Every structure is written in structure tokens, then in C-alpha cells.
Amino acid sequence: MKLLILSTSYPASDADPSGHFVRAEARALARQGHDVHVVAPGGSPFDEPARDPAAPSLHVHPAGGGALFGWPGALARVRRDPTRLLHALPFAIAARVRASAIGPVDRAIAHWIVPSAVPLLLGLPAPIEVVGHGADVRMLCAMPAAARLFIVRALLDRDASFRFAAAASLDALARALPTPLAERLERASRVEPVLLDLPDVTTRARVLRASLDPHASADKLVVAAGRLVPSKRVDLAIEAATSASMSIVVVGDGPLRAELEALARARPAHARFVGLVPRDEALAWIAAADVLLHASAEEAAPTVVREARALGVPVVACAAGDVSVWARRDPGLVVAAPDVRALSAALQAAVAARS
The missing domain is CATH 3.40.50.2000 (Glycogen Phosphorylase B;)
Incomplete structure (x- = not known):
């Protein structure tokens, strides 16, 4: 299968703590024989995709935005320097262009509900799997109700499936939705901890x-x-x-x-x-x-x-x-x-x- 993973967090090196669990999943999928393409922050959107030496069928497509996305997270980085928000739109444009250039895929995986699933992958003509972590769910729950309902309903209407790293995150989001929408979300969701990839230390x-x-x-x-x-x-x-x-x-x-x-x-x-x-x-x-x-x-x-x-x-x-x-x-x-x-x-x- 040809798979696309879009994430706002991905390690720039083995030493980078950002998004190592996303890379662990991408490598696991590549080792299963899938053709895996990751679109993530870092580098320049004009750089050639890089092959992962640990999994040759894993290709990483940089989309810029490194000043905004990375450890300890976009929200913390913006609090420290609000001008970093200026990188959001160029990253979003580059990520959509990168995703489109990869061509048709059998499945698209969005790590983080916002902004990876909505708005970046919402219009992609492929089955979508949305991975909810912690900070993105907390941000979604803190949004105005109209925005929260629009995002969840848009993904469910798109027949997206949801995977939550914690049952607590699914429960929190479900409690912040009207009962019919919460029930739809729960039917479309499963809980699965992220993969770990630990070096020998x-x-x-x-x-x-x-x-x-x-x-x-x-x-x-x-x-x-x-x-x-x-x-x-x-x-x-x-x-x-x-x-x-x-x-x-x-x-x-x-x-x-x-x-x-x-x-x-x-x-x-x-x-x-x-x-x-x-x-x-x-x-x-x-x-x-x-x-x-x-x-x-x-x-x-x-x-x-x-x-x-x-x-x-x-x-x-x-x-x-x-x-x-x-x-x-x-x-x-x-x-x-x-x-x-x-x-x-x-x-x-x-x-x-x-x-």
C-alpha cells in the first residue's frame, strides 16, 4: 500500500525528541512492506524527499515551518515568540502541495487533529485516519463549541477513522460534544498507545x-x-x-x-x-x-x-x-x-x- 503520514512533529535527527513516535510508526509501516511518505516540518519545501536509512521505503518530504513546529510544541513556541505564527500559512501551503505531489495514496494518516487533519488533509481524496494525542485534544476542547463541532463533524462526514493515544483524550472530546455527535465519534474511534522506538542506552x-x-x-x-x-x-x-x-x-x-x-x-x-x-x-x-x-x-x-x-x-x-x-x-x-x-x-x- 502507498501511505501518506502528515504530522506537525517529526524528528530532524535521532537526538530530536519531537515526534519520535510518529517516526516509529512510519518505520514500522515501511518495514511491513508499505510505501510510506511523510510530510512534516523541517528543511525547505523545495528540498528533495529523503529516504530513511533505517527503512528505505520511507520517504520524508520536508515542508518548512521548522521555526513554528518542534519541541516543545507549537503553542509553547508561539507563547515565547508570537511572530512564529507567520510560518503557519507557508507551512500549510507547502504541506498541501507536498501531499498532492505524492500522488494517489491508499490511506492518509494525520497525526494531530488540528491542524494535520483539519484543514491540511480534509480535502485529500483518500481514506483518512486521524490520530489524536493530548495537546491537540485539549486545544479542541478549549475552542468555541461551533468550531469544535465543525471540525469533528467534517471529519466524521468524510468517514474518517480516529485513533486516540489515550482513552482519557477520547473521553474528554466526547464529553465536549452533543450526544449524537459524541456517539458517532466513539463508533469511529479506537484507543491505541503510540509506538516506542528505544535505542540501547x-x-x-x-x-x-x-x-x-x-x-x-x-x-x-x-x-x-x-x-x-x-x-x-x-x-x-x-x-x-x-x-x-x-x-x-x-x-x-x-x-x-x-x-x-x-x-x-x-x-x-x-x-x-x-x-x-x-x-x-x-x-x-x-x-x-x-x-x-x-x-x-x-x-x-x-x-x-x-x-x-x-x-x-x-x-x-x-x-x-x-x-x-x-x-x-x-x-x-x-x-x-x-x-x-x-x-x-x-x-x-x-x-x-x-x-
Whole structure:
């Protein structure tokens, strides 16, 4: 089959954390024998398509727009620099041109309901599969009701199928629709977590663990990974790790970094901030941990939790998105209340269970 994937997030390299799950899916489809064409941000819309060396039947067609789309997401980038919105229209035009130039396809897959499915793929003469993640569903739910209804109805009238990375996202969107439309959406939908593609980081994880402060070497290591914004509650993670007498490494960057570093000094905490690092380095830090602490308040299907569990690292998390559902069938994932005492106790129990 000839397949088209249109996404507003796709990794520019192995180190890029953006859209790695989209590439994992594209590679899996190519390895199944499909002719896969990805239209995504990056490069210039005049560049030749690139073949993926890991899957030769996967072709990546750059459509520009790299200043707007990429880590940590278009909304965060626009908040930081509103002029980046000027790249939206040129990207949309280039993406439509690229998609049309690929020619007839057997199926088109849109990662992110807005803008990949609507408006970019809506007029394409091919069966459409729409993949809803977290941020796009939250944005859709926050839209005026008329806009939300128009988008969902237009896709359903087009006989699009829906795939949600989290049951919580499907439930949230269904609750924001009139009952007849919600029932149509549910009939056209399924829930399927995104694919993971994890490099071998075992050796690097050992090196990173050995690089920790020798005075804290007897401590157990907690890792918190994510963007440093209020909803991620990294302050709570620092407080909980300190209360549990454990060291913490914070992987990621964001507007709260200076404030969080000040908190760590004031506690004082055995804390190390490594900033935004390549994806394989972030995974190595997770693999080096005794436990991952994910205190985020707003999630759908947090990839970092699944990555930690795939690496064999226990996870303590707060209830958000599908995390509580996962915890019911995974004893290595514990859900705790979002307060220092509960998280501290859960960290200690997770480490003890692993010993």
C-alpha cells in the first residue's frame, strides 16, 4: 500500500525528541512492506524527499515551518515568540502541495487533529485516519463549541477513522460534544498507545550514574523529565525526592528553570539540572534512575512513563490521563496523591520493592 503520514512533529535527527513516535510508526509501516511518505516540518519545501536509512521505503518530504513546529510544541513556541505564527500559512501551503505531489495514496494518516487533519488533509481524496494525542485534544476542547463541532463533524462526514493515544483524550472530546455527535465519534474511534522506538542506552546510563556527586553516591536516584512549566509540577518532584532522602536529576528545560534551581538550593536538595538534552541522553538518564517521578497534573498518555517502564525503571506518578488505568495492570507503576508526603512514601516503597 502507498501511505501518506502528515504530522506537525517529526524528528530532524535521532537526538530530536519531537515526534519520535510518529517516526516509529512510519518505520514500522515501511518495514511491513508499505510505501510510506511523510510530510512534516523541517528543511525547505523545495528540498528533495529523503529516504530513511533505517527503512528505505520511507520517504520524508520536508515542508518548512521548522521555526513554528518542534519541541516543545507549537503553542509553547508561539507563547515565547508570537511572530512564529507567520510560518503557519507557508507551512500549510507547502504541506498541501507536498501531499498532492505524492500522488494517489491508499490511506492518509494525520497525526494531530488540528491542524494535520483539519484543514491540511480534509480535502485529500483518500481514506483518512486521524490520530489524536493530548495537546491537540485539549486545544479542541478549549475552542468555541461551533468550531469544535465543525471540525469533528467534517471529519466524521468524510468517514474518517480516529485513533486516540489515550482513552482519557477520547473521553474528554466526547464529553465536549452533543450526544449524537459524541456517539458517532466513539463508533469511529479506537484507543491505541503510540509506538516506542528505544535505542540501547545501557552503557551511557552506567556512565551517567557514575558521574553523580560522590558525596551523594549512597543516595537513591530519582529522575524527573519534562518541560519545566507549572503543569509538570517539578517543584513537587524536588520536594518529594528531598523528603525521601534521595538525589534528583531534572531532565528538561523551560521558563521555571531558574525558580526550580532556587528551590533546590533553598531546601537544600541533592539536585542536578541537565537541561534539554538529546533524546538518547534523556533516555540514558531515565535508565540510570532508581525511579522516575512524574508529578504532572495534565497528561493524556505520557510517553516518558511508558519509556521508563520499557527500560525497566519503576515509576511513581500522579493521576492524569491514562496513568491510573496503566497502573492497575502494571505493578511497576504506582499512582500517588499530589503531595510531598504521599509521593515521598511512594518513592521509598518503589525503591524498596526494586532492591
